[in-house]
Amino acid sequence: MQLKINGDDRIFTAPLTVEQLLLNLELKSEHVVVELNRVILDPHHFTETLLSSGDSLELIQFVGGG
Amino acid sequence: MDPLIIADRSFTSRLMVGTGKFSSNTAMVDAMEHSGSEIVTVALRRVDIDNPQDSLLTHIDRKRFLLLPNTSGARDADEAVRLARMARAAGCDPWVKLEVTPDPYYLLPDPIETLKAAEILVKEGFTVLPYMPADPVLAKRLEEVGTATVMPLGAPIGTNRGLRTRDLIAIIIEQANIPVVVDAGLGAPSHAAEAMEMGADAVLVNTALADTPDPAGMARAFRKGVEAGREAYLAGLGQQRDKAEASSPLTGFLRND
Structure with a gap:
């Protein structure tokens, strides 16, 4: 299935939860904010949220800034 | 020193520091430590998924430093509100340094979008610290919609040019009933001292x-x-005069006139 992640299209094998996607990308879920189709996801729901082809995700983290 | 109170929270330090552009995380942490600061700003950006970096949060002791996420990069109120909500979702206290800077050359804050975003975020329960042009009328409007501070700029971000907006900041200070935090452009300790003296x-x-x-x-x-x-x-600066006023007695000179 095709997912748009941070503006780029990528192919993944379904079924895939948000938690599995982060694992797959080697990201620590406690440090990443996930927005799925413009809705911010509660981290408690990462394990049960199944992704579908065409979903658009923003994966955001804190960086240095003034 | 007397404490700084923002939204019922008390701070010993009156110096806030940003965490951007340091040559290393060690340099950043050193600066935070030695500044005595208790409030540090951070930004939110997309993860580079092909080259994920260590989270900044692993380097900041959040028991000692209040994390103040900014909305840098936002070009309008909608983007700023979206970023603020993301920061809150990351488990931060609902404090936000509101920044709306559509102009990429001077990074000057958009007063109209800033006010719009401030109103929305205050209603959503955020403690809002808005970066703003040094405009006394806007400062009053932001205070009226319930921002916790105002943060007028001394000079454009990153310019190190000092308190170029001094006279307007003096009016903002005179009229404000909320803390005034001078943000942006301060390049030397003397600039910071000047703002605090005012x-x-x-x-x-x-x-x-x-x-x-x-x-x-x-x-x-x-x-x-x-x-x-x-x-x-706090001590009170002496009055400025146009003519000299002797510090030594004007009597008992070694002459007879």
Whole structure:
């Protein structure tokens, strides 16, 4: 299935939860904010949220800034 | 020094520091430590998924430093609100340094979008610290919609040019019932001291600390500048005069006239 992640299209094998996607990308879920189709996801729901082809995700983290 | 109170929270330090542009995380942490600051700003950006970096949060002791996420990069109110909500979702206290800067050359804040976003975020329960042009009318409008502070700029972000907006900031300070935090453009401890002498409640610096070979040393210097300025303000500066007023007695000279 095709997912748009941070503006780029990528192919993944379904079924895939948000938690599995982060694992797959080697990201620590406690440090990443996930927005799925413009809705911010509660981290408690990462394990049960199944992704579908065409979903658009923003994966955001804190960086240095003034 | 007397405490700084923002939204019922009390702080010992009147110096806030940004975490951007340091040469390393060690340099950043050193600067934070030596500044004595209790409030540090951070930004939110997309993860580079092909090259994920260590989270900044692994380097910041959140028991000691209040994380103040900014909405930098937002070009309008909608983007700023979206970023603020993301920061809250990341488990931060609902404090936000609101920044809306559509102009990429001077990074000047958009007053209309800033006010719009402030109103929305205050209603959603955020403690809003808005970065703003040094405009006394806008400062009143932001205060009226319930922002916790106002943060007028001294000079454009990262320019190290000092308190170019001095006269307008003086009016903002005179009229404000909420803390005035001078943000942006302060490049030297003397600039910070000047703002504090005028009665600013706090200052925020980033580039001035990140832009030197010795961030920890510059952070100590800014800490002293801020403390000196605050103490001078509390003590009360002497009156300025056009003509000399002798400090030594004008009697008992070694002459007979």
